[in-house]
Amino acid sequence: MKTYRIIPFIILIAITLLTACEKDADNVKPFKVDSKLVVHAFISPQDTVLKVHLQKSQPALGRRLSEEQLQVPNANVTISDGSSAVTLTYDPDHNAYFSKLREWAIVAGKTYTLKVTAPGGYAATASCSVPEATGIxxxxxxxxxxxxxxxxxxxxxxxxxxxxxxxxxxxxxxxxxxxxxxxxxxxxxxxxxxxxxxxxxxxxxxxxxxxxxxxxxxxxxxxxxxxxxxxxxxxxxxxxxxxxxxxxDKNYYLYQDAQYKQSQSNGNPFAEPVVMYSNIEGGLGVFAGYxxxxxxxxxx
Incomplete structure (x- = not known):
C-alpha cells in the first residue's frame, strides 16, 4: 500500500495563500505628534511682577528635542483685562516672560486673558478671574x-x-x-x-x-x-x-490638586494614571488667579 506525505503539501498551500494576501497599503496617513506650547502663569494683586513660563512640549514620538529646542524665546505674550493690555518681555536668564507691575496692576474681581503666539503657527490663549478676599x-x-x-x-x-x-x-x-x-x-x-x-x-x-x-x-x-x-x-x-x-480661582485649585495626585501615583504601577488639569486653549498648562x-x- 502506498503512503502519501500530505503535510508538506498543506504547508505549501498555506504559504501560497498568505503570499497572495500581501498587498502594499497606500492609504495609511503618517502618524505625527507635534509639540504644543506649555504655559504656566499665576497672577495675584500682591505680585510685583507678572511672570509667564513658556516652552514647547516634548513630542511623544519621533526625535527628542533638546532643552534649547524646547525654549520659546521669540513669542508674543500679552495679558489683558478687557480694556488695556501689557506685553511681557523674554528673560533668557530665567527662560520666562516678565513685566513689572507698576502702572498696570492686577486687581481683584477682574477677569484677565492671556494670549501667546510664536513662530511656526503656535497660538495659545486662556482666561481667569482673580477672586476677592473681602470677608475672609x-x-x-x-x-x-x-x-x-x-x-x-x-x-x-x-x-x-x-x-x-x-x-x-x-x-x-x-x-x-x-x-x-x-x-x-x-x-x-x-x-x-x-x-x-x-x-x-x-x-x-x-x-x-x-x-x-x-x-x-x-x-x-x-x-x-x-x-x-x-x-x-x-x-x-x-x-x-x-x-x-x-x-x-477654580483653575488654581484643580491644577494643584492634579499635581498632588500625580506625585502620589509616581512610581506606583497599580495607581490609576492622573491627567494634569489644563485650561490653555491651543496648548497645555494653566493660567490661574489668586x-x-x-x-x-x-x-x-
Missing part, C-alpha cells in the same frame, strides 16, 4: 510644642501649628494653606538677612480646601510642623510664624 480672615491660631532628641543627641523642639479662617458667604471659594517660620540672621559679610523656612503638612498634603460644605462658616487647616534646634549665634532668637491663606490673606505671629 484668619481668626485663630493654635500651637503646641514637644521636645525631641535629634540624630546627634541634642535637644530639638517640634512645633505643631493649625489655623482657622472665615469663609465669605454667597460665592464658591477655593483655598490653599501655607505656613513658614521667619527669622533673621547675619550672613558671611555681617549683613542682616531674612530667611523663611516652610512648615510642612503631614504626609505631603497639598493643603487644598473648598467651601462647598462650609459656606459662610469657619474652616480649619491641617496641622503644620516645623522644628527649632539649638540657636546659632548668628541667628536672632526672636522669630515669626508667617501664615498664608491663598484664596484661589488672592492672599496673611497673618504674622511673634514667637520665642
Amino acid at each position: 480672615a484668619i481668626t485663630d491660631v493654635s500651637t503646641s510644642t514637644t521636645t525631641e532628641t535629634d540624630y546627634y543627641g541634642g535637644e530639638m523642639k517640634r512645633y505643631k501649628v493649625a489655623y482657622k479662617w472665615t469663609d465669605a458667604p454667597g460665592v464658591n471659594n477655593y483655598y490653599r494653606t501655607l505656613a513658614a517660620k521667619v527669622f533673621w540672621h547675619k550672613n558671611y559679610y555681617g549683613d542682616r538677612q531674612r530667611v523663611a523656612e516652610p512648615a510642612h503638612l503631614d504626609r505631603g498634603k497639598p493643603g487644598l480646601y473648598k467651601d462647598d460644605k462650609a459656606q459662610g462658616g469657619v474652616l480649619t487647616s491641617d496641622d503644620f510642623y516645623y522644628y527649632q534646634g539649638a540657636q546659632s549665634p548668628d541667628i536672632e532668637k526672636q522669630y515669626q510664624l508667617h501664615l498664608l491663606l491663598v484664596v484661589s 488672592n492672599q490673606v496673611e497673618a504674622l505671629i511673634d514667637m520665642e
Whole structure:
C-alpha cells in the first residue's frame, strides 16, 4: 500500500495563500505628534511682577528635542483685562516672560486673558478671574510644642501649628494653606538677612480646601510642623510664624490638586494614571488667579 506525505503539501498551500494576501497599503496617513506650547502663569494683586513660563512640549514620538529646542524665546505674550493690555518681555536668564507691575496692576474681581503666539503657527490663549478676599480672615491660631532628641543627641523642639479662617458667604471659594517660620540672621559679610523656612503638612498634603460644605462658616487647616534646634549665634532668637491663606480661582485649585495626585501615583504601577488639569486653549498648562490673606505671629 502506498503512503502519501500530505503535510508538506498543506504547508505549501498555506504559504501560497498568505503570499497572495500581501498587498502594499497606500492609504495609511503618517502618524505625527507635534509639540504644543506649555504655559504656566499665576497672577495675584500682591505680585510685583507678572511672570509667564513658556516652552514647547516634548513630542511623544519621533526625535527628542533638546532643552534649547524646547525654549520659546521669540513669542508674543500679552495679558489683558478687557480694556488695556501689557506685553511681557523674554528673560533668557530665567527662560520666562516678565513685566513689572507698576502702572498696570492686577486687581481683584477682574477677569484677565492671556494670549501667546510664536513662530511656526503656535497660538495659545486662556482666561481667569482673580477672586476677592473681602470677608475672609484668619481668626485663630493654635500651637503646641514637644521636645525631641535629634540624630546627634541634642535637644530639638517640634512645633505643631493649625489655623482657622472665615469663609465669605454667597460665592464658591477655593483655598490653599501655607505656613513658614521667619527669622533673621547675619550672613558671611555681617549683613542682616531674612530667611523663611516652610512648615510642612503631614504626609505631603497639598493643603487644598473648598467651601462647598462650609459656606459662610469657619474652616480649619491641617496641622503644620516645623522644628527649632539649638540657636546659632548668628541667628536672632526672636522669630515669626508667617501664615498664608491663598484664596484661589477654580483653575488654581484643580491644577494643584492634579499635581498632588500625580506625585502620589509616581512610581506606583497599580495607581490609576492622573491627567494634569489644563485650561490653555491651543496648548497645555494653566493660567490661574489668586488672592492672599496673611497673618504674622511673634514667637520665642
